[in-house]
Amino acid sequence: MGYNVNKRTVIITGASGGFGSELTKLFVLGHGCRVIGIGRSKEKMEALADELGGKKSKFKYLLFDVADREKWAKFAALLTEKNIIPDLLINNAGIMPRFEKFETEDGELAKRIIDTNLMSVIYGCEAMLPLLKKSKQGGIVNIASSAAFSPVAGTAVYSASKGAVKNFTMALCEEEESLYVGCVFPGFSKTDLFRDNNMTDNDFQFISGLGTDKKTVAEGIIRGMTAGKKLIVCGKDSYLMNAMSSVAPSPANALYSKIMKSSELEMFKDL
Numbered sequence: 001m002g003y004n005v006n007k008r009t010v011i012i013t014g015a016s017g018g019f020g021s022e023l024t025k026l027f028v029l030g031h032g033c034r035v036i037g038i039g040r041s042k043e044k045m046e047a048l049a050d051e052l053g054g055k056k057s058k059f060k061y062l063l064f065d066v067a068d069r070e071k072w073a074k075f076a077a078l079l080t081e082k083n084i085i086p087d088l089l090i091n092n093a094g095i096m097p098r099f100e101k102f103e104t105e106d107g108e109l110a111k112r113i114i115d116t117n118l119m120s121v122i123y124g125c126e127a128m129l130p131l132l133k134k135s136k137q138g139g140i141v142n143i144a145s146s147a148a149f150s151p152v153a154g155t156a157v158y159s160a161s162k163g164a165v166k167n168f169t170m171a172l173c174e175e176e177e178s179l180y181v182g183c184v185f186p187g188f189s190k191t192d193l194f195r196d197n198n199m200t201d202n203d204f205q206f207i208s209g210l211g212t213d214k215k216t217v218a219e220g221i222i223r224g225m226t227a228g229k230k231l232i233v234c235g236k237d238s239y240l241m242n243a244m245s246s247v248a249p250s251p252a253n254a255l256y257s258k259i260m261k262s263s264e265l266e267m268f269k270d271l
């Protein structure tokens, strides 16, 4: 059954940038929703609020690290105290380090990736499930990645985190029959996610050419939810990775990795 996105109270992590900001604008301006954004940058949140113009009051934000379980518990207590029943949780916040071989990454970075990309999703669901179940239209949407279909060179820990988000969400789909639960698989999109890659114009051209504009990704997510999809694939590169990984996963991963290594792009130079 499809999810009716209109006039909902929506919690979006990582609302301060990329897909999160685009989703916030679409929900508030296009669907009459109230959005509570979670992130860490006050500046970015204020800039987003300004973009909402006359609908600014429909957007509130909290600044906390989504990898902090206690902060989620406090957030749930605050919502309860204020009698706010959220309808929808979108676990979108995530980080991606620069493309490099696992052998040159350290364990601290790996822990930060897993905490931010995976544990945040688990903590968010843990804290919000009891509240979402009080809504007549409860829903959870977790943002994974095409890396969950095809783990390529230079993304070992990131791909592990996103593969785990996919499986966690798919299991939740089967457990929580009273809620809408969906998992999103975006392909490349030009956002600040790649901030650690020292990208050149050529790198940006590659991502823009192969990838999908961030607003189009956000529109695709809402379309997928409205259609009641459990798996929402966004972008032609992600469709291709999904199709090829279900037919011939190892050759597909090898092919993408080979293309990246031979591309001579700055962002893939350490592969």
Ligand SMILES: NC(=O)c1ccc[n+]([C@@H]2O[C@H](COP(=O)([O-])OP(=O)(O)OC[C@H]3O[C@@H](n4cnc5c(N)ncnc54)[C@H](OP(=O)(O)O)[C@@H]3O)[C@@H](O)[C@H]2O)c1
Residues within 6 Å of the ligand: 013, 014, 015, 016, 017, 018, 019, 020, 038, 039, 040, 041, 042, 044, 064, 065, 066, 067, 092, 093, 094, 095, 096, 116, 143, 144, 145, 146, 185, 186, 187, 188, 189, 190, 191, 192, 193, 194
């Ligand atoms: N862009 C792509 O090509 C792509 C492809 C596949 C999947 N994805 C996934 O899509 C999601 C959104 O990424 P994006 O491309 O929109 O990246 P982005 O522009 O970097 O936005 C990510 C947001 O997450 C927030 N965030 C990061 N760590 C946080 C933390 N510990 N606590 C709270 N907030 C945190 C950041 O907010 P603050 O700066 O305020 O902390 C930032 O605004 C991520 O999960 C990413 O893995 C992206």
